[in-house]
Amino acid sequence: MGELLRGKPVADAVMLEVKNSVKELKSKNIKPKLMIVRVGEKNDDISYEKSAVIRMKSCNIECEVTVMPEDINQEDFIVKLKAVNDDESVHGILLLRPLPEQIDENSVKYIIDPQKDIDCFNPINVAKIAEGDRDGFAPCTPTAVMEILKYNNIQLKGKRAAVIGRSMVVGKPAALLLLSEDATVTICHSKTENLEKVAVEADILIAAIGRAGMITGGFVKEGAVVIDVGINVDADGNICGDADTESCREKAGFITPVPGGVGSVTTAVLAKNVLKACRLANNLN
Ligand code: NDP
Numbered sequence: 064m065g066e067l068l069r070g071k072p073v074a075d076a077v078m079l080e081v082k083n084s085v086k087e088l089k090s091k092n093i094k095p096k097l098m099i100v101r102v103g104e105k106n107d108d109i110s111y112e113k114s115a116v117i118r119m120k121s122c123n124i125e126c127e128v129t130v131m132p133e134d135i136n137q138e139d140f141i142v143k144l145k146a147v148n149d150d151e152s153v154h155g156i157l158l159l160r161p162l163p164e165q166i167d168e169n170s171v172k173y174i175i176d177p178q179k180d181i182d183c184f185n186p187i188n189v190a191k192i193a194e195g196d197r198d199g200f201a202p203c204t205p206t207a208v209m210e211i212l213k214y215n216n217i218q219l220k221g222k223r224a225a226v227i228g229r230s231m232v233v234g235k236p237a238a239l240l241l242l243s244e245d246a247t248v249t250i251c252h253s254k255t256e257n258l259e260k261v262a263v264e265a266d267i268l269i270a271a272i273g274r275a276g277m278i279t280g281g282f283v284k285e286g287a288v289v290i291d292v293g294i295n296v297d298a299d300g301n302i303c304g305d306a307d308t309e310s311c312r313e314k315a316g317f318i319t320p321v322p323g324g325v326g327s328v329t330t331a332v333l334a335k336n337v338l339k340a341c342r343l344a345n346n347l348n
Contacts, residue, residue: 065314098126098157202236227251
């Protein structure tokens, strides 16, 4: 039976580092601040925003939320986002995505200064991950995946990793981060043929699909590490992942649970990224 890799101890370790850094900054009279920007009233956004606000409060990072109406036009959106970006008291900006259809992401993705872009919306930060330049910001969720692997001493060098999902928020950056740790990475998506055959060869299997319980034991190599990024609601209204945890555990050596896995580390990484942005803004390393 595979062991559960819980997120809490990982988040606690990240937060210890964060709290020490906040203390140090405050002793220099520097107040780290996060601005969350939300457009509309989507439940997923509000629930992530709530946990982010609680997390920032727990470590004394100032946190404010800018809410824009769901039907805001692109011109007004740009004006408001630029104003947030120009606010010198704000060190990190989290823009909740996806944005409503009337906002063209390609026209707005350069607005957030790369040094404040703590969830990797600006293509400059995407390019930095692709180059393996650690000065930039990778998105919080794939970074949380890497923190879990690191905390649990999972060897990546030379290992085969398969990432199922190729979104810019999770799948692609997760693949690039694994590559930068010398894993041999395959990226899978909805058009991948023989998905099960590709997945079952992986020593590290990352599920970032958005399909409840799709990954079963048949996709898992004996002893593999399964990281379940999915957050779905099942037919009974319960939160569940993209992996069928019990079925996968029969083959996996380790697997992250949902809830209580990757999701619980994401806001800790968000806090860590706010501090990194704050240190950059104040020329501290
Ligand atoms: P997207 O919908 O943007 O991307 C889903 C990806 O899965 C796409 O690349 C898609 O392929 C692929 N896919 C869909 N169906 C299949 C299939 N049948 N076989 C193979 N691949 C498939 O989702 P996100 O990347 O934003 O999120 C993925 C999951 O992670 C979701 O459950 C989401 O809720 C969760 N999530 C969790 C977070 C956390 O903090 N834990 C944060 C963000 C997301 P294609 O590109 O071909 O369409």
